[in-house]
Amino acid sequence: DAKTTQPPSMDCAEGRAANLPCNHSTISGNEYVYWYRQIHSQGPQYIIHGLKNNETNEMASLIITEDRKSSTLILPHATLRDTAVYYCIVRAYGQGGKLIFGQGTELSVKP
């Protein structure tokens, strides 16, 4: 399974864009990049996923480098409610396609 590396913590001012990086240099050609977040004490919440093209939904944008070795999750206008731990996950192979969570990035959005 490809491993991911994320900074342990980041700060962002409310209303500004939050850019969360993730390194996945050993990703295989047909493995997807997923992002989940976990707001304090709650179950993780799916945000977005992608293979090689940039993706956007109502929550965030995902930018994947051309060599696919890294990606960036962008929250365009961060709010206090976006304070959470953000997990970058490369989709594990095997029966059931289980998700392997790393340590994630703790994002603090400050007023």
Added chain:
Amino acid sequence: NAGVTQTPKFQVLKTGQSMTLQCAQDMNHEYMSWYRQDPGMGLRLIHYSVGAGITDQGEVPNGYNVSRSTTEDFPLRLLSAAPSQTSVYFCASRQTGTYNEQFFGPGTRLTVL
């Protein structure tokens, strides 16, 4: 839809006691899984199931049993609780298909004394 539900929300056990954590989903998802989360750590996969009657081990299966007799339910059993099993437990489900998102339940906070 209620989504993924878990009961109980909180539980305190004594060492050696047994109990079952309940998980149910009403989205007709075939894939279900159990994770545990210890303080300051990410989630670790305990067991998962790709459909009724089929289960498999995850990263940390020791001390836990599962069964899947229906599509809706995926209970997690602790046969003889140990303090090392003090954790928050999350259940998740998703549709079959390799790249579909997972839906997580609200969690069960378990303390073993």
